[in-house]
Amino acid sequence: MSDEYNQKNTPIKAQSSEITSSSSGSSKDIDYVRPAELPEQDLYHGHSFITKWIFCQDAKVIGVQYFLTAVFTGIVGLVLSWLMRLQLGFPELVPFITAEHYYQFVTMHGMIMVVYFLTALFLGGFGNYLIPLMVGARDMVFPYVNMVSFWMFFIAVCVLMASFFVPGGPTGAGWTLYPPQAILPGTPGSNMGIILMLVSLSLFVIGFTMGGLNYLITILQARTRGMTLMRMPLTIWGIFTATALAMLAFPALLVSCIMMTLDKMLGTSFFMPTIVQAGEVLSYGGGSPVLFQHLFWFFGHPEVYIVALPAFGIVSDLISVHARKNIFGYRMMVWAIVGIGALSFFVWAHHMYVSGMNPWFGFFFATTTLIIAVPTALKVYNWIITLFRANIRMNTVMLFCLGFIVTFVNGGITGIFLGNVAVDIPLSDTYFVIAHFHMVMGIAPLMVIMGAVYHWFPLVTGRMLSEKLGKWHFWFTFLGAYSIYFPMHYLGFIGVPRRYFEMYDSPYVTSAIGMNEFITVAALIVGFSQLIFIYNIVVSLSIGKPAGKNPWKANSLEWLTPEVPPAHGNWGEKLPVIHRWPYDFNVPGAKEDYITQTTPPSEVISAEVEKT
Amino acid sequence: MSKFFKKLFGALSDKPWDKEQMATDNYHQGKTFDISNQTSAVIVIFGVSTVLFSLIITGYLYSIPTTQDTQYLLKPNLLWVNTLILLSVTYFFNKITKDLKKNIYEKIKKNLLIVGFLSYVFLFGQIFFWFQLMKDGNYVSTNNYFSSFYIFTALHGLHLLGGLFFWGKVFSKISKLEQKEITSHKKSIEALSLYWIFLLIVWTMFFLIMYVFNDTVIAWCRALLS
Numbered sequence: 001m002s003d004e005y006n007q008k009n010t011p012i013k014a015q016s017s018e019i020t021s022s023s024s025g026s027s028k029d030i031d032y033v034r035p036a037e038l039p040e041q042d043l044y045h046g047h048s049f050i051t052k053w054i055f056c057q058d059a060k061v062i063g064v065q066y067f068l069t070a071v072f073t074g075i076v077g078l079v080l081s082w083l084m085r086l087q088l089g090f091p092e093l094v095p096f097i098t099a100e101h102y103y104q105f106v107t108m109h110g111m112i113m114v115v116y117f118l119t120a121l122f123l124g125g126f127g128n129y130l131i132p133l134m135v136g137a138r139d140m141v142f143p144y145v146n147m148v149s150f151w152m153f154f155i156a157v158c159v160l161m162a163s164f165f166v167p168g169g170p171t172g173a174g175w176t177l178y179p180p181q182a183i184l185p186g187t188p189g190s191n192m193g194i195i196l197m198l199v200s201l202s203l204f205v206i207g208f209t210m211g212g213l214n215y216l217i218t219i220l221q222a223r224t225r226g227m228t229l230m231r232m233p234l235t236i237w238g239i240f241t242a243t244a245l246a247m248l249a250f251p252a253l254l255v256s257c258i259m260m261t262l263d264k265m266l267g268t269s270f271f272m273p274t275i276v277q278a279g280e281v282l283s284y285g286g287g288s289p290v291l292f293q294h295l296f297w298f299f300g301h302p303e304v305y306i307v308a309l310p311a312f313g314i315v316s317d318l319i320s321v322h323a324r325k326n327i328f329g330y331r332m333m334v335w336a337i338v339g340i341g342a343l344s345f346f347v348w349a350h351h352m353y354v355s356g357m358n359p360w361f362g363f364f365f366a367t368t369t370l371i372i373a374v375p376t377a378l379k380v381y382n383w384i385i386t387l388f389r390a391n392i393r394m395n396t397v398m399l400f401c402l403g404f405i406v407t408f409v410n411g412g413i414t415g416i417f418l419g420n421v422a423v424d425i426p427l428s429d430t431y432f433v434i435a436h437f438h439m440v441m442g443i444a445p446l447m448v449i450m451g452a453v454y455h456w457f458p459l460v461t462g463r464m465l466s467e468k469l470g471k472w473h474f475w476f477t478f479l480g481a482y483s484i485y486f487p488m489h490y491l492g493f494i495g496v497p498r499r500y501f502e503m504y505d506s507p508y509v510t511s512a513i514g515m516n517e518f519i520t521v522a523a524l525i526v527g528f529s530q531l532i533f534i535y536n537i538v539v540s541l542s543i544g545k546p547a548g549k550n551p552w553k554a555n556s557l558e559w560l561t562p563e564v565p566p567a568h569g570n571w572g573e574k575l576p577v578i579h580r581w582p583y584d585f586n587v588p589g590a591k592e593d594y595i596t597q598t599t600p601p602s603e604v605i606s607a608e609v610e611k612t
Numbered sequence: 613m614s615k616f617f618k619k620l621f622g623a624l625s626d627k628p629w630d631k632e633q634m635a636t637d638n639y640h641q642g643k644t645f646d647i648s649n650q651t652s653a654v655i656v657i658f659g660v661s662t663v664l665f666s667l668i669i670t671g672y673l674y675s676i677p678t679t680q681d682t683q684y685l686l687k688p689n690l691l692w693v694n695t696l697i698l699l700s701v702t703y704f705f706n707k708i709t710k711d712l713k714k715n716i717y718e719k720i721k722k723n724l725l726i727v728g729f730l731s732y733v734f735l736f737g738q739i740f741f742w743f744q745l746m747k748d749g750n751y752v753s754t755n756n757y758f759s760s761f762y763i764f765t766a767l768h769g770l771h772l773l774g775g776l777f778f779w780g781k782v783f784s785k786i787s788k789l790e791q792k793e794i795t796s797h798k799k800s801i802e803a804l805s806l807y808w809i810f811l812l813i814v815w816t817m818f819f820l821i822m823y824v825f826n827d828t829v830i831a832w833c834r835a836l837l838s
Contacts, residue, residue: 033638136642141649209660217652223642230626231637247656251664258763259671267753270671286756288675295667326629334624579638581628601634 031600033225033577041138041222043569055151057143058568059128059214062150064460066124069150070117073157077112078527080105089520091502099501100188103172106499107189108164110175111197114303115204116157118445122310123208123246124153126452127215127239129460133558134236136224136576138569140214149214152207156200163189163196171197174499176300179271179292180284183264195264198257205254208246215243224557226578230334231597233556233582234327237334238313241341242306248345249302256295263287293355297348304441305344309337311448312379315404317582318451319383321554322398323390324593326583329382336375336382343372353421354428362421369419373412380409391586391593396470397552400451403478404444411440414489429499432492435485443481450477450533457540458547462564465544469536473529480526487515553594556582560598616645650803658810661771665764665814669821672760673833690744694737695819701730702812705805712798717791724786724801727808728779731772738769757822764818768811775807 046052053061084105087097097105128146132139140146163170172188173181181187182194189197219232219240232240259270263284271292272284312333320327327333349357349365383405392398414436418424427433450473457465496503496512503512550559562572576598584595590607623644627633645652708723742765745751745758752762782800789796821829 030635034641037641142653213653213656216656217649220644221647221649221652223644225642226638226640227642228626228628228637228640229623229644230628247660248663251660252667255664255667255671258767262752262759262763268759269753269756270675270759283753286675291671291674294674295671298667330629331624331627338624580634583629 031579031602033579036225036575040575041141043139044143045568055147057139057147059132059140059143059146060460060566060568062146063125063127063129065150066120066128066153067126069154069157070121070125073112073160074117074121076161077109077117078530080109080112082524082527084109085520085523087501089517100169100172102501103174103499104170104188104193107172107175107177107197108160108170111201112160113442114175114307115201116160118307118441119208119246119303120153121449122307122445123215123239123243124150124211126235126310126314127211127243129456130235130558131215131218131239132222133561133566133570134233134556135219135222136227136557136571136578137218137222138571138575141217141222142214145210146214149207149211152203152210156203156207159196159203160200163193163200166192166196168193176293176296177260178296179260179263179289180273180275183260183272184275184277195261198261198264202254202257202261205250205257208250212243212247215239216247224575224578227557230331231578231581234313234316234330234333234337235310235556236313237337238310238316241337242309245302245309245341245344246306249299249306252295252299256292256299259295260292290352290355293352294349297351298345300351301348302341302344305340307441307445309341311404311445312337314452315401315448316379316383316386317556318397318448318455319386319401320583320585321455321552322393322395322401323387324393324585325386325390326585327382328385329378330581330583332378333382336379339375340372343368343375347372347419350419350424353424359421366419366421370416373416373419376412380405380412396454396465396467396474397451399471399474399478400447400454403474404447404451407439407447407478407481408444411436411438411444415440427492429497430492431488431496431498434498435488435492438485438488443485446481447478450474453533453537455552456558457537458551458564459558460565461541461544462547463540463544464547464551465540466536469532473532473536476529476532477526480522480529483522484519484526487519491515550596553592554582555580555584555594555596557597560596648799648803650799651806654803654806654810657807661810661814664767665818668760668764668767669818672756672822673829675756676830676833690737690741691819691823694734694741695815697730697734697737698812698815701727701734702808704730705808709802709805712795712801715795717794720791720794720801721786724779724783728776728783731776731779731808735769735772735776738765741765757826761822764822768815768818771814772811775804775811778807779804 044057046056046058056062056065083094083097084102086094087102128140131137160170168189168191170189171177171182171193173190173194177194177197183190187194219236223232256271259268262268263270263272267283269284269287271289272282272287273289274285275282316327316333346368347365349361350369353362353365383401414432418427418433418436454465454470457463491512494511547564549564552559557576557578558566560576561567561570578597579600580595580597582597584590584607586593587595587604587607590604595604595607626637628637647655704723704727708720708727711717711720711723742762745761750758752759778800782797782804786794786797786801794801
């Protein structure tokens with residue numbers, strides 16, 4: 001493939017714009033930018049359907065490929081959640097849901113949603129589409145590696161899905177895949193199922209590393225002239241920091257996957273202690289299951305922020321654009337993103353309180369967990385202050401942003417409860433935890449994804465989505481999600497245990513049965529209401545209102561391409577030159593309520609930039 | 613390193629809305645560090661792989677059972693030779709980068725070929741050592757020492773193979789060029805050289821912890837764990 005690409009390589013020979021006027025007293029003086037010193041990037045343009053749309057090196061196409069593949073896995077995860085809820089709400093209504101199947105659904109739902117849906121969608125989908133556009137690059141710095149990254153992800157998804165069709169089915173070890181039970185007989189999918197899961201995760205990590213390499217270096221090294229780090233939109237800061245986290249956290253997942261695969265296939269004992277099974281001593285010995293837990297959560301907790309940080313960044317930009325106001329405390333927002341990223345590596349063992357640890361470790365991890373809430377809360381305050389006395393456009397995008405803030409605060413506060421050892425231990429195995437993490441890293445990021453799709457759909461397709469359908473979609477999703485997860489807090493408080501296939505004759509049946517039925521019905525309605533969203537997308541693709549250029553009157557670079565949707569290479573002949581940050585909304589003295597990043601000072605001479 | 617952090621984190625105190633700051637920012641070329649994309653890529657891979665190898669070592673140190681004896685520790689043999697080979701590869705790479713800086717192109721092709729050859733010899737040496745171990749009855753499942761040994765050497769070997777893939781691409785291009793045209797691939801060669809230094813550092817750490825000073829490290833870990 002690479003040889004063929006090299007032979008057909010037809011580089012863009014574009015010139016950067018240069019303003020070299022130096023006549024004193026001229027208004028052009030204040031617009032002066034240094035001539036371009038960096039060479040232009042050569043791009044490979046696909047000529048056939050295959051090289052344009054399948055094995056494509058354009059980051060925007062790769063972003064859409066990531067997005068569609070992730071959404072496909074997300075739909076599979078959604079269907080699995082319905083099946084779980086059917087069993088919990090109406091036990092034995094669906095005959096084929098056995099205990100084994102239930103645990104397989106739980107496992108696959110969890111892993112799909114966290115890794116293959118949310119991570120891939122935020123970093124692979126939004127990252128690929130937005131990074132080059134928002135920093136003013138023509139493409140990622142290594143487009144070929146970027147393409148391979150997507151196809152590794154695609155193969156990883158195929159391997160994962162194949163586990164549904166192997167003897168024994170997919171693994172049912174729970175999404176944390178804890179050994180020794182994950183690879184021992186008695187656990188559903190303990191043969192091919194777990195092996196395929198581990199192989200798939202390993203492929204995912206390798207593929208992501210290729211993509212992450214591109215995201216980091218493009219952001220650090222390939223920005224356009226005038227685009228300093230602190231002139232980047234918060235979306236890019238979120239994606240950048242999340243990628244850095246992922247690059248440091250995913251190796252822990254890779255190592256644990258490799259080690260567990262060897263434990264299963266070659267009889268090593270990395271995670272396997274001496275085990276007696278059915279009266280027989282197994283060949284394992286000397287390993288530590290708790291080591292796996294440490295490795296898994298060293299990846300697992302930063303993973304929460306790998307999903308959350310891009311969401312934080314994106315929602316900041318959406319709020320700013322749709323409230324027509326600069327984001328309050330931009331520097332604080334950047335520091336908070338970086339701070340949360342750094343702290344996220346020091347909280348992992350709060351997932352392991354029930355595994356047992358030295359009380360001082362518990363104290364340490366409870367403290368760090370509370371500390372990480374500080375920059376997170378700071379961001380919430382800043383979003384709210386940005387909205388305060390703003391010229392808010394109450395459109396679908398804004399509704400989803402507000403939905404995010406409410407949901408995130410809700411899930412975040414319950415997280416502070418659970419960060420405390422004494423509170424966590426009794427609640428750890430209950431539905432309270434399910435409610436907490438679905439609120440904070442399920443529904444909240446989903447709200448941002450939905451808002452982001454409504455916001456950037458006009459850029460990707462050139463057409464607007466229907467506002468009317470969008471609002472219906474929001475209210476069904478928002479109220480429906482609360483109908484599902486709010487009651488779960490209560491279930492947790494009365495002690496309903498999670499991971500149980502059926503409650504049988506326990507007292508929970510009588511006290512929780514009505515609520516479980518309600519939650520199941522709500523889950524089905526919310527799931528089906530997503531058809532409104534899919535219908536809106538499909539119909540708007542062909543008959544949606546033409547978006548034109550910059551329909552939201554935003555400042556950031558992605559809206560300033562010569563063509564909408566942007567062509568390969570993004571910027572035509574001249575790369576853009578940046579004169580300001582992306583948050584100049586309603587600047588006193590300016591004619592319009594927005595000043596784009598490429599607007600030179602001489603064009604807005606009377607505008608007085610606000611202090612923040 | 614301090615410059616790196618100063619550059620990255622110093623920028624965080626900028627006030628992009630400020631008029632004076634805006635004038636300064638307009639001069640920015642858009643690049644954070646004055647290094648090539650290839651070198652940047654190698655540095656990022658450094659970070660990722662360092663975490664990977666560190667976790668394997670940590671896992672090994674974490675799971676040393678208190679009753680484990682060290683009788684299987686290996687005596688000086690092929691592994692020392694392999695280490696010397698990897699050291700010599702880095703030496704040749706160092707010569708190449710020095711020549712590039714001085715614009716001396718005569719020996720670059722030859723030295724680059726030696727680098728590739730010695731790297732393959734190192735890989736074959738490692739595989740040969742595996743066979744020696746297995747012949748002595750020390751398999752990957754024998755105990756946690758050998759499990760960690762095999763997994764670490766395998767991953768290090770895969771990293772080296774990855775490097776050799778890119779070495780092959782660069783060398784095939786350079787071999788067709790005139791001597792003075794080699795300068796067009798300077799960045800790639802420098803990045804490769806940096807990558808091999810990283811491979812040597814990783815190997816040396818492993819070699820010291822799990823081989824040369826294994827007894828001491830195990831005793832230290834036991835003391836720590838107890």
